[in-house]
Amino acid sequence: MPRPPKKFHAHPFAYHEELVVDIESLSNLGDGIARVPVAPADDPDGEKSNWVLFVPFCLPGEKVRARVFRNDKNHSRADLIEVIAASPDRSEPICPLFGECGGCQYQHLSYPAQLAWKTQQVRELLEHMAGIQHPVQPCHPSPKTSAYRSKITPHFAKPRTEGIGAIGFLPNARRSGQIDVPQCPIAMDEINAALPAIREETRGRAKSYKRGATLLLRATEGRVETNPNAVATEHCGDLSFDFLAGDFFQNNPFILEAFTGHVAKEAAAEGIRFLVDAYCGSGLFALTLAKHFEKVAGVEVSETAADWARRNARTNEITNATFLAASAEAIFDGIDFPAAETAIVIDPPRKGCSQEFIDQLIAFNPARAIYVSCNPATQVRDLALLKEAGFTLDTVQPFDLFPHTRHLECVMTLKGRA
Ligand SMILES: C[S@@+](CC[C@H](N)C(=O)[O-])C[C@H]1O[C@@H](n2cnc3c(N)ncnc32)[C@H](O)[C@@H]1O
Numbered sequence: 492m493p494r495p496p497k498k499f500h501a502h503p504f505a506y507h508e509e510l511v512v513d514i515e516s517l518s519n520l521g522d523g524i525a526r527v528p529v530a531p532a533d534d535p536d537g538e539k540s541n542w543v544l545f546v547p548f549c550l551p552g553e554k555v556r557a558r559v560f561r562n563d564k565n566h567s568r569a570d571l572i573e574v575i576a577a578s579p580d581r582s583e584p585i586c587p588l589f590g591e592c593g594g595c596q597y598q599h600l601s602y603p604a605q606l607a608w609k610t611q612q613v614r615e616l617l618e619h620m621a622g623i624q625h626p627v628q629p630c631h632p633s634p635k636t637s638a639y640r641s642k643i644t645p646h647f648a649k650p651r652t653e654g655i656g657a658i659g660f661l662p663n664a665r666r667s668g669q670i671d672v673p674q675c676p677i678a679m680d681e682i683n684a685a686l687p688a689i690r691e692e693t694r695g696r697a698k699s700y701k702r703g704a705t706l707l708l709r710a711t712e713g714r715v716e717t718n719p720n721a722v723a724t725e726h727c728g729d730l731s732f733d734f735l736a737g738d739f740f741q742n743n744p745f746i747l748e749a750f751t752g753h754v755a756k757e758a759a760a761e762g763i764r765f766l767v768d769a770y771c772g773s774g775l776f777a778l779t780l781a782k783h784f785e786k787v788a789g790v791e792v793s794e795t796a797a798d799w800a801r802r803n804a805r806t807n808e809i810t811n812a813t814f815l816a817a818s819a820e821a822i823f824d825g826i827d828f829p830a831a832e833t834a835i836v837i838d839p840p841r842k843g844c845s846q847e848f849i850d851q852l853i854a855f856n857p858a859r860a861i862y863v864s865c866n867p868a869t870q871v872r873d874l875a876l877l878k879e880a881g882f883t884l885d886t887v888q889p890f891d892l893f894p895h896t897r898h899l900e901c902v903m904t905l906k907g908r909a
Pocket residue numbers: 739740741769770771772773774775776790791792793796817818819820838839840841
């Protein structure tokens with residue numbers, strides 16, 4: 492056995508101890524979870540209890556050989572050495588960098604199994620984080636599972652004397668560094684076509700970089716934009732959206748119509764005449780849903796995004812939508828929509844809503860709240876607060892905006908207090 496690192500905890504496994512384990516499920520980060528009976532540290536003959544072992548790149552139902560490299564307080568981590576009995580859901584990764592690159596976690600899992608797992612993940616989060624047992628609709632698939640991402644942001648470290656090193660993404664299971672990514676199969680074809688020249692050109696300018704940097708490749712109208720301040724365009728149904736290439740826009744254009752269509756169906760119930768789009772970006776939900784409502788009001792903290800939302804309303808000849816550049820809480824001050832006839836779409840960044848926003852939402856008490864999120868953990872946290880205040884949970888519909896990755900988008904519909 493090699494000598495363990497200085498800070499290695501010796502319980503319950505030795506450094507580089509090899510174990511044969513059965514994988515029971517997946518963690519939220521996409522690692523396989525096994526449970527191994529172990530005796531207490533201070534009583535080797537004592538009663539054994541199950542100890543969690545995380546092993547990456549293996550699937551529920553598989554028997555694997557794994558080599559332990561770390562024991563934490565209540566779990567251990569191991570590298571995958573060998574899959575002894577493979578799951579029928581195992582599939583061939585679409586990228587040669589799978590396992591090394593931190594971008595994708597599920598390329599070894601068949602697409603139907605990825606969808607089933609994401610559905611189950613939302614169900615489990617609801618139950619474990621908020622004690623809510625609630626049906627979850629099957630995760631809506633992406634029409635494309637490769638060449639779907641309209642934006643990538645490869646980065647590189649400070650150039651050394653010999654020039655720029657790897658240009659790519661965070662390595663798997665690491666918090667810093669990058670592995671070299673010459674092609675990315677989940678990115679749109681035009682991005683992969685442009686990537687070699689952009690990488691070469693960047694390397695040619697190595698001397699102009701005093702530190703590391705992040706590149707932008709945004710596919711728009713068949714070309715690739717690298718300037719974050721240039722205008723990019725995306726389409727959803729018969730509407731078009733302009734926005735700054737470096738600003739937020741949903742990264743999977745192929746699923747957008749189904750995604751916004753679902754939010755429209757959930758928001759536009761009988762008797763609902765008004766819509767508020769909180770965290771509206773360049774107006775995706777406000778404008779695709781506007782035809783179902785008498786009036787729509789959007790709020791967005793980024794002045795440039797709010798300005799693009801106004802311009803997008805004009806370009807698409809939508810006259811019943813107004814946009815406020817402010818923090819989302821501000822929408823409740825000026826709004827004159829009767830709450831009983833109002834639906835509110837909430838699509839915050841990963842950290843979820845502020846307590847102030849939640850308090851004001853509870854006080855406003857809209858007829859319906861459609862909560863869209865790319866981070867189900869903060870979404871469930873906020874949902875628990877709304878439920879406690881008397882809102883009721885209606886449909887829960889995950890969408891797979893990010894095939895082959897652990898990321899997942901979820902739309903939860905709530906009804907206000909009666
Ligand atoms: C997940 S994006 C959603 C944008 C839009 N709904 C869409 O689908 O394109 C979140 C948006 O919230 C904005 N944002 C972040 N914090 C905010 C706040 N406190 N108030 C209002 N908007 C905020 C961001 O600028 C970003 O445009």
